Amino acid sequence: xxxxxxxxxxxxxxxxxxxxxxxxxxxxxxxxxxxxxxxxxxxxxxxxxxxxxxxxxxxxxxxxxxxxxxxxxxxxxxxxxxxxxxxxxxxxxxxxxxxxxxxxxxxxxxxxxxxxxxxxxxxxxxxxxxxxxxxxxxxxxxxxxxxxxxxxxxxxxxxxxxxxxxxxxxxxxxxxxxxxxxxxxxxxxxxxxxxxxxxxxxxxxxxxxxxxxxxxxxxxxxxxxxxxxxxxxxxxxxxxxxxxxxxxxxxxxxxxxxxxxxxxxxxxxxxxxxxxxxxxxxxxxxxxxxxxxxxxxxxxxxxxxxxxxxxxxxxxxxxxxxxxxxxxxxxxxxxxxxxxxxxxxxxxxxxxxxxxxxxxxxxxxxxxxxxxxx
Amino acid sequence: xxxxxxxxxxxxxxxxxxxxxxxxxxxxxxxxxxxxxxxxxxxxxxxxxxxxxxxxxxxxxxxxxxxxxxxxxxxxxxxxxxxxxxxxxxxxxxxxxxxxxxxxxxxxxxxxxxxxxxxxxxxxxxxxxxxxxxxxxxxxxxxxxxxxxxxxxxxxxxxxxxxxxxxxxxxxxxxxxxxxxxxxxxxxxxxxxxxxxxxxxxxxxxxxxxxxxxxxxxxxxxxxxxxxxxxxxxxxxxxxxxxxxxxxxxxxxxxxxxxxxxxxxxxxxxxxxxxxxxxxxxxxxxxxxxxxxxxxxxxxxxxxxxxxxxxxxxxxxxx
Numbered sequence: 123x124x125x126x127x128x129x130x131x132x133x134x135x136x137x138x139x140x141x142x143x144x145x146x147x148x149x150x151x152x153x154x155x156x157x158x159x160x161x162x163x164x165x166x167x168x169x170x171x172x173x174x175x176x177x178x179x180x181x182x183x184x185x186x187x188x189x190x191x192x193x194x195x196x197x198x199x200x201x202x203x204x205x206x207x208x209x210x211x212x213x214x215x216x217x218x219x220x221x222x223x224x225x226x227x228x229x230x231x232x233x234x235x236x237x238x239x240x241x242x243x244x245x246x247x248x249x250x251x252x253x254x255x256x257x258x259x260x261x262x263x264x265x266x267x268x269x270x271x272x273x274x275x276x277x278x279x280x281x282x283x284x285x286x287x288x289x290x291x292x293x294x295x296x297x298x299x300x301x302x303x304x305x306x307x308x309x310x311x312x313x314x315x316x317x318x319x320x321x322x323x324x325x326x327x328x329x330x331x332x333x334x335x336x337x338x339x340x341x342x343x344x345x346x347x348x349x350x351x352x353x354x355x356x357x358x359x360x361x362x363x364x365x366x367x368x369x370x371x372x373x374x375x376x377x378x379x380x381x382x383x384x385x386x387x388x389x390x391x392x393x394x395x396x397x398x399x400x401x402x403x404x405x406x407x408x409x410x411x412x413x414x415x416x417x418x419x420x421x422x423x424x425x426x427x428x429x430x431x432x433x434x435x436x437x438x439x440x441x442x443x444x445x446x447x448x449x450x451x452x453x454x455x456x457x458x459x460x461x462x463x464x465x466x467x468x469x470x471x472x473x474x475x476x477x478x479x480x481x482x483x484x485x486x487x488x489x490x491x492x493x494x495x496x
Numbered sequence: 497x498x499x500x501x502x503x504x505x506x507x508x509x510x511x512x513x514x515x516x517x518x519x520x521x522x523x524x525x526x527x528x529x530x531x532x533x534x535x536x537x538x539x540x541x542x543x544x545x546x547x548x549x550x551x552x553x554x555x556x557x558x559x560x561x562x563x564x565x566x567x568x569x570x571x572x573x574x575x576x577x578x579x580x581x582x583x584x585x586x587x588x589x590x591x592x593x594x595x596x597x598x599x600x601x602x603x604x605x606x607x608x609x610x611x612x613x614x615x616x617x618x619x620x621x622x623x624x625x626x627x628x629x630x631x632x633x634x635x636x637x638x639x640x641x642x643x644x645x646x647x648x649x650x651x652x653x654x655x656x657x658x659x660x661x662x663x664x665x666x667x668x669x670x671x672x673x674x675x676x677x678x679x680x681x682x683x684x685x686x687x688x689x690x691x692x693x694x695x696x697x698x699x700x701x702x703x704x705x706x707x708x709x710x711x712x713x714x715x716x717x718x719x720x721x722x723x724x725x726x727x728x729x730x731x732x733x734x735x736x737x738x739x740x741x742x743x744x745x746x747x748x749x750x751x752x753x754x755x756x757x758x759x760x761x762x763x764x765x766x767x768x769x770x771x772x773x774x775x776x777x778x779x780x781x782x783x784x785x786x787x788x789x790x791x792x793x794x795x796x797x798x799x800x801x802x803x804x805x806x807x808x809x810x811x812x813x814x815x
Contacts, residue, residue, distance in 0.1 A: 155607075155610075159610070159611070159614045160614070202593070207592055209596065255785070259785075259788075259789050259792070263789055263792045263793055264792050265788050265789045265792040266735075266738065266788060266792070268534065268592065269731060269734060269735045269738075269784065269788055270784075270785050270788060270789075272728075272731050273728070273731065273732075273735075273781040273782070273784045273785050274781070274785065276727075276728050276778065276781045277778045277781050277782060280774040280777055280778045280781075281774070281778075283774050284772055284774040284775075288772045288773065288774055289772065409604075409605055412600055412603075413600075415593075415596055415597075415600065416600060419593060419597075451609070451610050451613035451614060452605065452609055452610075452613060452723070453605055453606055453607060453608065453609030453610030453611070453612070453613060453723070454610050455605070456600060456601070456603065456604075456605035456606030456607070456609065456610075457601060457606045457607045457610050459600055459601075459606070460597055460598070460600045460601020460602065460603075460606050460607070461601060463593075463596075463597035463600060463601070464579065464583065464594075464597050464601065467583055467587075467589040467590070467593060467594055467597060468583060468587055468589065470589070471587045471588060471589045
């Protein structure tokens with residue numbers, strides 16, 4: 123019989139070591155999956171490492187994937203930490219992309235230093251407004267925000283498709299001859315292109331820098347302000363927050379808006395940094411919103427850790443797209459991400475608990491904790 | 497509207513609703529034991545891909561192949577659910593995140609897509625498909641014939657399961673124990689009911705039913721495998737359980753309403769109604785939001801049906 127007991131104190135080193143242990147465990151389990159399906163795990167891991175870090179241009183493209191994951195990871199981290207289960211990052215990112223590309227197209231004549239902030243604001247607003255639907259329903263009707271935010275992901279995807287493939291919308295290119303046959307979005311002007319920071323052969327996207335700024339701000343907000351304190355209390359216990367006279371509705375709405383706004387900013391970065399055009403297929407295939415859950419969990423919902431983890435998972439995602447083919451099936455990355463998530467979850471709890479194999483504890487748990495010899 | 501159109505809508509509502517009935521019943525059983533499993537979408541996809549693979553590989557008479565395919569699909573769903581059961585019941589992790597992890601692991605860009613590619617079954621046309629069975633030769637009857645007596649075996653199975661689950665929940669000792677475990681695991685434990693065993697069994701059975709629901713897509717609706725073909729049906733099934741107030745009979749009706757909504761676009765377009773296809777495609781999702789909001793207003797007033805311990809891990813020695 124296996125039983126699991128609570129250990130009252132988790133040493134700090136355990137929290138720090140946990141993500142690394144989880145990654146190693148995940149690598150072992152994924153290796154088993156690979157071996158079971160006839161692939162050589164070591165060779166595959168070598169390929170992944172090369173494709174995401176060492177081969178020419180690999181690091182740049184790793185950051186292409188790390189940037190949106192930084193935003194969606196923060197989106198999930200801020201919400202889940204407060205026990206607001208926003209899994210609508212996917213749809214909020216789409217809406218951000220629609221908003222930012224709309225603003226970029228409408229005000230394409232503005233100079234770059236003005237246009238980039240405008241696009242950012244448009245993306246944030248669009249994402250935050252989209253997140254308000256599950257937010258308001260949760261705050262006022264106690265509607266399950268998991269399902270509502272998820273359903274709206276599909277709706278947001280369909281809105282994008284409608285704008286580009288099934289209407290004469292403002293976003294769609296209706297002039298060039300190829301676009302009449304293969305519907306595409308209008309390409310944004312050069313001043314709507316986010317410049318990025320070029321270091322030798324490596325380009326750091328502007329969005330990543332913005333994301334790092336957002337992560338730092340979030341860290342300060344949660345740790346250092348009254349509002350952050352209220353959010354933390356609510357995250358630990360909603361009833362405690364209510365008894366303390368905190369306005370939980372307002373906190374839920376604020377967390378949702380913040381979370382959705384960050385995902386929307388990720389959508390704006392998709393347009394400004396990379397796509398320069400609203401591309402429904404590309405955005406939907408990438409599944410950044412869902413992968414954000416993996417990023418946030420591996421970072422243990424700490425905004426600063428999300429920065430590092432987004433690069434790691436970005437590398438994995440990049441390898442997935444770069445290596446896609448018969449020896450590297452498309453579903454492999456998602457499978458590995460799922461395994462990573464399982465490992466973190468299991469590991470986090472095991473850090474908090476102790477496994478005990480044998481008969482259940484007979485003495486009272488409090489005495490057991492006090493016994494130093496155990 | 498003429499009778500033919502109504503019959504056509506009802507028949508396609510049943511076709512599109514059947515996977516929701518199966519997966520919804522599974523989730524209902526799981527949630528009744530106090531475990532929330534958000535991995536339904538992933539479990540359905542695993543059922544769909546394994547069921548289709550078996551139906552492509554196995555020789556022998558069609559009916560035998562399909563039965564084995566259904567069993568394998570149920571097994572695959574159950575196996576996926578076992579991961580969630582272990583993490584949420586034994587390790588006691590957050591059930592929401594564990595369920596999401598299961599959907600990411602097995603979902604549209606995860607293991608289901610991976611094995612589909614490894615097995616090379618993408619784009620193949622299915623060798624076997626479940627056909628309609630004219631029950632008692634009554635399929636020719638007007639209106640009720642095509643609706644009640646001319647369905648495929650999956651549909652009859654789903655009806656049988658609804659009755660079985662309702663009977664189990666409300667008329668057997670085990671059903672009573674199950675409800676006790678979901679409402680108050682501590683009291684159930686004090687009564688001598690093995691809470692852990694009840695939760696494991698119902699989580700795994702729930703997964704098996706989700707696997708069956710997924711297999712309905714590839715064995716009955718359209719015998720073909722593409723990544724993520726369930727397109728959110730697993731999530732709608734979870735929403736249906738809430739909407740049905742955790743009751744199997746209401747779930748059946750709800751599933752067919754959503755089935756009708758999912759197929760409404762095709763039916764209306766076939767009858768010359770002009771609307772962007774995205775509008776029709778988004779109807780089931782929008783409807784889920786509306787229905788959830790509606791259900792939550794009544795739920796909040798008198799918490800009908802929600803198992804009180806839903807989503808809360810149980811440990812004997814902890815307060």
